[in-house]
Amino acid sequence: MTLLPFRDDHPALIVPGQDPLTHSELAVRAERLAADLALPRGKGLVFLFARNTLTSVVAYLAALEAGHAVALLDEGLKAEFAAHLVAHYQPDLIYHEGEPAWLSGYTPLGNGFARAEQSAPGELHPDLTLLLTTSGSTGSPKFVRLSRDNVLSNARAISKSLRLSRDERAVTTLPFHYSYGLSVLHSHLVSGASVVVTEASVMEPTFWELLKTEGITSIAGVPYTYQMLDRLGFAKAEWPTLRHLTQAGGKLADPLTRKFLDIAQDRGLNFFVMYGQTEAAPRISCVPPERLTEKLGSAGLALPGASCSSRHPPGAPPRRASPAKSCIAARTS
Numbered sequence: 001m002t003l004l005p006f007r008d009d010h011p012a013l014i015v016p017g018q019d020p021l022t023h024s025e026l027a028v029r030a031e032r033l034a035a036d037l038a039l040p041r042g043k044g045l046v047f048l049f050a051r052n053t054l055t056s057v058v059a060y061l062a063a064l065e066a067g068h069a070v071a072l073l074d075e076g077l078k079a080e081f082a083a084h085l086v087a088h089y090q091p092d093l094i095y096h097e098g099e100p101a102w103l104s105g106y107t108p109l110g111n112g113f114a115r116a117e118q119s120a121p122g123e124l125h126p127d128l129t130l131l132l133t134t135s136g137s138t139g140s141p142k143f144v145r146l147s148r149d150n151v152l153s154n155a156r157a158i159s160k161s162l163r164l165s166r167d168e169r170a171v172t173t174l175p176f177h178y179s180y181g182l183s184v185l186h187s188h189l190v191s192g193a194s195v196v197v198t199e200a201s202v203m204e205p206t207f208w209e210l211l212k213t214e215g216i217t218s219i220a221g222v223p224y225t226y227q228m229l230d231r232l233g234f235a236k237a238e239w240p241t242l243r244h245l246t247q248a249g250g251k252l253a254d255p256l257t258r259k260f261l262d263i264a265q266d267r268g269l270n271f272f273v274m275y276g277q278t279e280a281a282p283r284i285s286c287v288p289p290e291r292l293t294e295k296l297g298s299a300g301l302a303l304p305g306a307s308c309s310s311r312h313p314p315g316a317p318p319r320r321a322s323p324a325k326s327c328i329a330a331r332t333s
Contacts (some may be wrong), residue, residue: 006192044092049075050177071131072177090120135216154281154293155186168193179282222249248274275299
């Protein structure tokens with residue numbers, strides 16, 4: 001499993017105020033840490049409580065490089081619920097930035113990892129690579145299961161659909177434990193592009209400064225992100241390096257979609273409206289920017305190598321397909 005196909009001096013991860021980590025350096029760092037994560041049983045289950053930090057991203061890539069199945073979780077989960085998940089799944093390794101009190105039964109390894117003092121019984125499926133929570137499972141110990149091929153094929157399809165080149169530079173506007181935020185990281189790494197890693201939100205002046213000082217070329221957001229960008233005066237400012245806006249994670253209201261489409265067209269930006277589900281690793285379809293005006297409300301074209309359709313239950317009364325589900329309508333028109 002590798003999300004790091006490039007080995008050169010082009011920046012991969014950028015932390016403001018630090019020297020960029022190149023694709024070669026990132027690969028070496030992930031491989032070295034992966035060696036420290038080897039388990040006697042071979043493939044293991046890793047719980048990774050992530051933040052939008054360089055150390056969390058490297059830890060995640062290292063766990064994948066080691067061949068483990070990684071469950072990505074929010075570092076901000078309440079300690080009681082985190083302990084419940086640990087007790088339920090008994091992971092072989094846990095990553096957390098810090099040493100929380102609920103890590104009983106685990107021996108610290110350094111680099112933010114702790115190893116289970118006694119391995120859990122049972123074997124993991126050989127194809128299992130990634131486990132993600134969804135909006136419907138955050139209150140229960142359930143995960144979406146994804147394979148290596150799921151992750152890589154979706155990352156490459158997103159890269160192709162968004163026309164990503166090596167000089168693209170994204171920013172972590174979304175948590176990377178969230179499937180959409182994670183897919184931004186994946187698609188840029190497989191493209192040999194760069195990601196600015198920050199915990200600054202669009203509500204903070206620091207974020208707006210980064211847009212200019214770090215040469216950011218794309219912003220990814222859910223509806224709330226675009227609501228905040230609108231309220232904070234995005235349309236009134238100049239962003240010389242910005243090229244792309246992508247929106248997913250729920251339907252953006254048509255008036256706001258039109259507003260950002262107008263901004264994009266006025267500034268020469270590409271505004272990609274997308275649809276996805278965590279189960280799909282996660283993005284499924286995309287409305288090409290040049291067709292957004294005529295396809296407002298559509299889920300768009302299926303990503304390269306994929307297809308989607310809307311199913312009507314037998315015997316149910318006829319109804320108009322929801323715009324968020326009608327991929328095939330946009331694809332065939």
